[in-house]
Amino acid sequence: MENILLPSLVDRFVKHLKSQEKSSFTIVAYKKDLEQFVGFLTTQEISDIKEVKTNHINGFINKLINDGYTKKSASRKLNSIRTFFRYLKNDGIIEQNPSLDVSHPKYIQSAPRIFSKLEYRALRDFAKEEPRTYALIDILLQTGMKIGELAGLKMEDVKDSFIHIAQYGKTLARDIPLNKAVKKSIDDYLKVRSMESSVHLFITRTGKPLLIRNIRQIISRCFREVGI
Incomplete structure (x- = not known):
């Protein structure tokens, strides 16, 4: 071979x-x-x-x-x-699969975090200073969307009354209703969004799509600032 x-x-x-x-x-x-x-x-x-x-x-x-x-x-x-x-x-490229005998690291799946009304309000109030951060936080809090789904959102996915979510892993494609508050936060973000051409909704100042790790960093910063 x-x-x-x-x-x-x-x-x-x-x-x-x-x-x-x-x-x-x-x-x-x-x-x-x-x-x-x-x-x-x-x-x-x-x-x-x-x-x-x-x-x-x-x-x-x-x-x-x-x-x-x-x-x-x-x-x-x-x-x-x-x-x-x-x-x-x-595909016949290898005869034996060396990954079959590798065990997954054991970890405890933590329960979903449920915010109090005060924490919910504090997060939104803190994020208001940055339109992109506010839109990210607002979508996550009000739709229950996964961070991976949020990172994959494209401009064409945002409609007047719903957001279309493409298939993500084992989660099937679906439409999530869009209330006026979330629609406004998205519209406010789009007013200051970089003019760089990109099909992705959330991008950096240079027009590159925000990755999952970027979004996690933004969210973690918000959590630290409001003491969550």
Whole structure:
């Protein structure tokens, strides 16, 4: 069997995802996870797919946790790796799937956080100074939308009376009613939104889409400021 370099296989997998019409967010998430994994393998002087063993995947997961990633994040990245190797085996590129014997890190699923009326009001009041932050917070609080869904919102998804949510993971596409308060917060944000051309609703000053980690950072800052 000839040497098959890992980066070329990641590119091949990404093309496969596009052919399956996966969402752009899903594709970017897989690509980033796998590039991070390949980067780790490079430090282990591994560049050929047939050299990857179960202990290398375990080593990557352990390194993530030691580097400060939550066990939940490490578990999600393991899912990306498993899907990648499943694709390679189904396509006849590898004979054995080294990810099958890797166990997910155990973590306790915390119950959803329910805000008091005072906390709810404090979050919205603090965020009012920044139209983009206010729109983000308002949508999350009033629609129950997932952060990943929020990051994937496009301009065309926002209608007069509802927001269309594209399929996200196992969650099917759906329409969420849009009340006047949320619609106003979105409209106020659009008035100051960067003029850079982008199909995404929430973008940076340079026109790049806000990633999940960017949104989490914004929300965490708001929580700290209001003492939640």
